[in-house]
Amino acid sequence: MAEPETSKPKPRPIVRLGTLLISHSVLVSVVCCVAGVLALLLLPILAKNTYISENALMPGSASPMLSNLDVSDANRLVNDLSELSSRSNDAGIVQRLIGRYISDLGGEVGYHQFHPDSSRFHPLHFFSVPDTGIVQENINCSCHGISVTGIVRAPRGDGKEAIVLVTPYNYTNAGSADHLSLGIAYSVFSLLSQVTWLAKDIIWLIADSQCGEYASVAAWLRDYHSPTFSGFHANNSHTCDVITTHHDVKENVAKDMSSRDSFIRAGTMAAALVVKVVDRNEPFEDSLGVYAEASNGQMPNLDLINIVNYLAVHRQGLRVKVRKLFSLLDTKWVSFLAEVLESLGSIARRLNPQWKFGIPAADYVDGTATLFGSLYHQALGVPTGPHGAFRDYQVDAVTLEFSPRHYSISKGRTKDFILRGGRLIEGVIRSVNNLLEKFHQSFFLYLLTSPSKFVSVGVYMIAFALLVxxxxxxxxxxxxxxxxxxxxxxxxxxxxxxxxxxxxxxxxxxxxxxxxxxxxxxxxxxxxxxxxxxxxxxxxxxxxxxxxxxxxxxxxxxxxxxxxxxxxxxxxxxxxxxxxxxxxxxxxxxxxxxxxxxxxxxxxxxxxxxxxxxxxxxxxxxxxxxxxxxxxxxxxxxxxxxxxxxxxxxxxxxxxxxxxxxxxxxxxxxxxxxxxxxxxxxxxxxxxxxxxxxxxxxxxxxxxxxxxxxxxx
Structure with a gap:
């Protein structure tokens, strides 16, 4: 009698699924690629409104304390800087003037003399911050600068944490916008030197930007995190010659720096704000540009951008802008796609009012331009401002670029502009001051479709996964x-x-x-x-x-x-x-x-x-x-x-x-x-x-x- 044939065991479901996909690879490829492109184009619709994840931040919970007296002192500094710029371009005089203003507030004054790194490719420098040895081999001796630093010690702090305020300033060729940047930062620094609620030290860095805004901030951060106790000249004499100057005041600044260790420090940095004023002559209202992209697409914690946007819009009435690809705003295929999606959204709402699909065509076009702008600047991997230097040290930082109206400055409204900008910075610093730990609650991986809308990593990775x-x-x-x-x-x-x-x-x-x-x-x-x-x-x-x-x-x-x-x-x-x-x-x-x-x-x-x-x-x-x-x-x-x-x-x-x-x-x-x-x-x-x-x-x-x-x- 013949034995019954043993039936072969059925393969596992995962094996059968893999076999099915492989046998229909052409269809799978077409469907996935089309779905990946569509998912990328639908991201502006899938964007969510931003929100504050960390309850301790409490933006806008306290009334602004920046007074007209602080603004008047800041305006006096702006006038003094303007007068000095019209008479002479001596950087030493300006540095001593700023140092005197900081000393009058009771702050500690320090000077940071630096040579920026030369822009030279090196295959071993990728993905890492250069150490001191590498930096000495990559020093650019053709340019040098002296940055002024002021520190206000927190009355309620222990000196272990600090908030950094940066104002790039060209000491030899500064304009009215540069003076206003210092005026806004000084008004806040003046206020913080008097308050009793401060729990974190405040560092104000007036970075010498004649060698580049990023270079001066990066050099200061490098020396801040890699201290040398022998002084600048002793450490760099073998690399560059000692700086010689032709002005008596600047020579006095150099003597002050060489006589003692003028590099002052505070605690670990909790966050950093770079404050700039640009003379773009906005036609309608004062605006604020937020720049957040750092090296290799790194972004600060979304909560930092959220509190800036909330305070700027709801407290100071500023129009907040983020970078976008303006060429997409007039692209016909984007406009056509926006109209199609708007029509589909209208049909979906008629079928079921609870279906919230689709947005107005104008919002989609603007969101797409902002989304691809965010993708583009992250893809380049190049920082969009001095804030990128902080992100290399895992410090959350953004650049705030103020653009005044075309008649705000010409008609003597400098004090009003300084007041609005100063109160915004005060609110952001007050929120960060409330934190007991570093930013960690919100997203680090995200794309912006507007200052108040974002796409999280769990959503935008779907498009990439479908493509690959x-x-x-x-x-x-x-x-x-x-x-x-x-x-x-x-x-x-x-x-x-x-x-x-x-x-x-x-x-x-x-x-x-x-x-x-x-x-x-x-x-x-x-x-x-x-x-x-x-x-x-x-x-x-x-x-x-x-x-x-x-x-x-x-x-x-x-x-x-x-x-x-x-x-x-x-x-x-x-x-x-x-x-x-x-x-x-x-x-x-x-x-x-x-x-x-x-x-x-x-x-x-x-x-x-x-x-x-x-x-x-x-x-x-x-x-x-x-x-x-x-x-x-x-x-x-x-x-x-x-x-x-x-x-x-x-x-x-x-x-x-x-x-x-x-x-x-x-x-x-x-x-x-x-x-x-x-x-x-x-x-x-x-x-x-x-x-x-x-x-x-x-x-x-x-x-x-x-x-x-x-x-x-």
Whole structure:
């Protein structure tokens, strides 16, 4: 009697789901990519109103204490600075004047003499704050400055925490806006030197901005967190010559600094506010611009922006602005999409009044411009102001940029403007003063669609996840297809030699083919790493022009690409035309897609915005690529359309082409200037932006591999 055949166990549900996705990889890729783009465009609708997460902040709970007397003292300082600027541009006189004003309030006065870091690319400086040794090798001796520091000790504090107030000021060439910045900060500093409720020390840094606003703040923070007890001159005499001056007053300031340790400190920084006044002549009302982006897309805690926005709007009546891409405001496709979404929202509300889908078209257009502005500035990885230097030390900071009305200053309304700005700063400092710990309740990962609306990480990651989800599915599908082809070829050859010998040979050959594809991908990514490091060596020759540097960079990149061609075997060699090797490009595409998926995943941890833009460019290019020879041989409309799309994606995916296309689309396009691309790339590596490494080590190698697949013979 025959024994019943044992039925095979059913695979697990997760295995069956994976098999289903792999078998329909094309449909999954199309659906996920379309859904990812739609999810990104729907983010302005999904944005939520901001709210204060930390109850201890209590913004606006106390009445402002800034009086007209404090404003009058600040106005007197503004007048004195204006008079000095009209008579002389001696920085020493201005520094001593500010120091005397601080001393009259009972504050401690200190001077910080510094040489800023030179903007020089170094591959080891990414993702880290330079230590003292590295800084001494990177000192820029062509510029120097002296910043003035004042500290008010908190009567209710223990000296362990501090709040920093920064006003960039060019001591040698200051304008009326710079004087007003000092006037606003001084009015607040004057008030805080008298109050009894202060629990955190107040540090007022009047940063010398003649070498750059960021450079002076970064130099002060570096010395604040890395104290040297031998004095500035002793520590830097081997690097730069001692500063010589021609004015008696400035020489006295230098003597005061050298005679004692004039660098004064307080406790750990709880938050920082950078106060600036710009002369933009607002036509209707006083406005406040908030800048929050730091290096590599870092953002301060959202609560800090929330209290600034709440106090500015509801207490001082200021119009708050955040950066946006103004070119999108007049884009036709954004306006059309806004009208469509507004119509869909109206239909949804008629069906069910509880469905809150859709916003007015004008709000959507403005929210989209603000959202992409937030994404753009985070993706660059370059700080948008001096506040970025604080974020490198994990201190929450924002830059507050006041813009007065066009007649506020001309008609003698300086005191009113100082009063409004000073009361705003007072309210923010009072809220931070209430905290018993650092900011931690609200979000650190978010995108702004307006000063009062945001998209949290749990929402905007959906768009990125949908965009990159097809990559592992497509890679697995290509690998499975290649294995199925190998299996059919093995069955066709099984009649020749013994089965054991054939299986061993086939396994060895199949493994070698998989390893060969991975080897090609690794070689190209090593080439990308080499290309990323070349600017460090090219920058050692400062006499070269930007166009020459770009040409040398391109030439050496091609030479480095030819090197593995001669020594290691070219990763761009064609394949034989036999049936056994006709799908070798599929294995290479599978390995390329896998490398792109890993690179995008790692970049999303470092800088999500850069990974989002990279996914929008790389995912369609990696999924669509196929040898042109196959499409041209078929000569059908579908194949010819795919070949045309692949050529367009290959052109758009090249980093220089991408730069100029985005500049033409979102910026002011005034012609193609080759120097612009070099300056843009140089700015990325000068700021140690991770976006530069992503372009050189992930995006460029994947583009080159896709071009190889496209030109596969």
């Amino acid at each position: 989800a097809p990559l592992p599915v497509a890679a697995a599908s290509l690998y499975a297809e290649a294995n199925c082809l190998d299996t059919s070829l093995d069955d066709a050859k099984s009649f020749s030699p013994p089965a054991a010998t054939v299986n061993e040979l086939v396994i060895s050959e199949r493994s070698w083919r998989w390893i060969k594809a991975v080897k090609k991908v690794l070689i190209v990514h090593l080439w990308g790493t080499t290309v990323s490091l070349l600017p460090y060596f090219i920058s050692q020759t400062p006499s070269l022009t930007p166009i020459t540097k770009l040409a040398v960079w391109g030439l050496f990149s091609v030479v480095c690409l030819l090197f593995p061609y001669f020594l290691l075997g070219s990763p761009f060699a064609g394949v034989s035309g036999t049936e056994e090797y006709k799908h070798e490009w599929a294995l290479l595409k599978s390995a390329t897609i896998s490398a792109a998926f890993i690179g995008l995943g790692l970049m999303s941890v470092i800088n999500f915005a850069a990974a989002e833009f990279g996914a929008l460019l790389m995912v369609p290019m990696c999924l669509m690529v196929q040898p042109l020879k196959l499409d041209l041989r078929a000569r059908t409309l579908k194949n010819l359309a795919r070949a045309a799309v692949n050529l367009v994606l290959a052109i758009v995916g090249l980093p220089p082409a991408t730069y100029y296309i985005l500049k033409c689309t979102f910026g002011s396009f005034d012609g193609i200037n080759i120097e612009d691309f070099w300056w843009w790339v140089e700015s990325l590596w000068s700021w140690n932006s991770a976006t530069y490494l992503f372009l050189g080590m992930v995006h460029l190698p994947c583009w080159l591999l896709c071009v190889q697949i496209l030109l596969h013979s």
